[in-house]
Amino acid sequence: MITNVLIENSTLVPVVFVLIAVACVGVGYLILRTRRHGNRALWILVLLSVLPVAVLPLVPTSTGGDGITCTIQFHMPTPGSVELLANAALFLPPVFFATLATRRRLLMLAAGAVLSGAIEALQAVVPAIGRACDTNDWTMNTVGAALAVLLATATIALADRTAVRKAERVSADPPPGNHPQP
Numbered sequence: 563m564i565t566n567v568l569i570e571n572s573t574l575v576p577v578v579f580v581l582i583a584v585a586c587v588g589v590g591y592l593i594l595r596t597r598r599h600g601n602r603a604l605w606i607l608v609l610l611s612v613l614p615v616a617v618l619p620l621v622p623t624s625t626g627g628d629g630i631t632c633t634i635q636f637h638m639p640t641p642g643s644v645e646l647l648a649n650a651a652l653f654l655p656p657v658f659f660a661t662l663a664t665r666r667r668l669l670m671l672a673a674g675a676v677l678s679g680a681i682e683a684l685q686a687v688v689p690a691i692g693r694a695c696d697t698n699d700w701t702m703n704t705v706g707a708a709l710a711v712l713l714a715t716a717t718i719a720l721a722d723r724t725a726v727r728k729a730e731r732v733s734a735d736p737p738p739g740n741h742p743q744p
Contacts, residue, residue, distance in 0.1 A: 575644040579651045583709070586658045587717050594662065594721035604663035611655035618652065619681045619699075623692035632686045632695040649699050650706035653678065657707040661714035670714075674707025675700075 589607070593600045637643065657674040661667055681703075682695035 572644045575647050575651075579647055579654075582651050582654055583713060586655050586710070587713055590658060590662045590714065590717045591721055594717065595724065597725075601663055604659050607659040608656055608663060611659060615652055615656055615677065615681075619685065619693065620691060622690070631689075632682070632697070634697045636701060637698055646698060646702045649702035650709065653703045653706035654710045654713075657710035658714050658717075661711050662718065665718065667711045667715060671704075671707050671711045674710070675704045678703035678707070 590604070593603050593607075637646065653674050657670050660673070661670040664670060678700045682697075682700045685691065685693040686695035
């Protein structure tokens with residue numbers, strides 16, 4: 563069912579992927595810039611963005627599976643492989659916001675890869691949901707996590723640089739009331 567929706571709207575999937583990335587960077591940057599309740603807001607966004615990761619891969623198909631299956635293959639996304647791009651998009655928000663919240667890039671990348679592997683393993687050993695594990699899904703989820711870490715790293719650097727520049731401007735300005743008289 564999910565694959566059918568993606569295939570029917572295949573031209574929108576790359577656009578939605580870019581919009582998700584841009585929205586994450588924009589929201590993350592604003593939260594880092596305000597710094598007020600920032601960590602709490604980031605963790606709320608992590609929790610909200612983990613919901614689709616936890617639910618969508620476990621939605622049962624209309625037919626039950628016929629035993630433990632796992633497809634082993636490795637393909638990079640092409641314009642026609644919208645499901646692969648959607649898998650990358652699925653892991654981008656939670657790993658992005660978790661990286662902003664913790665600033666632990668490698669740990670969040672590893673967490674994304676391990677979570678994806680756990681989901682694929684669960685799909686393999688629970689045939690009743692009618693899903694099968696696929697190494698392409700794990701690969702693209704991990705690619706999404708890696709992209710999230712890269713975007714989070716750039717967002718953190720930009721927000722930190724902006725904060726330093728603001729602090730330098732504030733320290734260079736004379737205190738109020740101490741303006742020299744001409």
